[in-house]
Amino acid sequence: MHILGFCTCPDRMIYIIMGVSGSGKSSLGTFLSEKLGWPFYEGDNFHPQENIKKMACGEPLTDQDRFPWLLRLHEVIERERCSGSDALVACSALKRLYRQILLHGSTAVAPNICPHHISPSSPEVFFLYLHGDYDLIHQRMVARQGHYMKVDLLRSQFDILEPPSDEENVLTLDIRRSLGEMVLEVEKHIESLKL
Structure with a gap:
């Protein structure tokens, strides 16, 4: 069955892991993928090279920079949904519009469509x-090695x-909690959806 161009398969789930x-x-x-046996798609790997260069130079991305990237991730999500697979996708998805593009693709930004x-x-x-305050995340980023995203x-x-x-x-997951605690919360969420 298709709704709004989507394949629907109620027994399958896609989790988009979002946050700054x-x-x-x-x-x-990575932890959830190993625990659940679901494929994990790292959103950073789908950025065009121009986006990576901008971020590496400390330049914020614009909506226009992000749209092609979000559409690529939409294609990944759609492919997994239509194949009936469970999957995990990491994407900052900072704005509601970005999340709409992940779900609905180019329809979300079509000029003749009312949001x-x-x-x-x-x-x-x-x-x-993944919810946390600026100071905590800033500390984590300062300690992080080898990532192109500038603090x-x-x-x-x-x-x-x-x-x-x-x-x-x-x-919503509080990032002050341990990884293990957050994974338990996700597993409980999965179980509640199967009831």
Whole structure:
């Protein structure tokens, strides 16, 4: 069955792990992938080279920079959904519009489509929002080695962050908790959805 161009398979789930840079998306995604046996797609790997160069130079990305990247991730999500697979995708997804593109692709930015006519959620896709304050995440980024994202860009990410609302199928995770505790919370969430 297709709804709004989506393949629907209620027994399958896609978790989009979202949050600002340095919130722990990759760590949680890797841990969950190993624990659940689900494939994990690291959003950073789908950025065009121009985006990586900009971030490495300390230049914030614009919406126009992000749109091709978000559309590539939308294709990954759609492929997994249509194949009936469970999957994990890490993507900052800072704005509501970005999350709409992940769910609905280019439809979300089509000039003749009213944003209010696009569903804020999709039956099989859930957002895991890694929530933490600026100081904690800044400390983590300073300690992080080998990532192209400059610490100076963290403030710009917080400036544009639009935390997801309940209607967006979101589970908020407090990053002050241990990785193990967050994974347990996700596992409980999965179990609750199967009831």
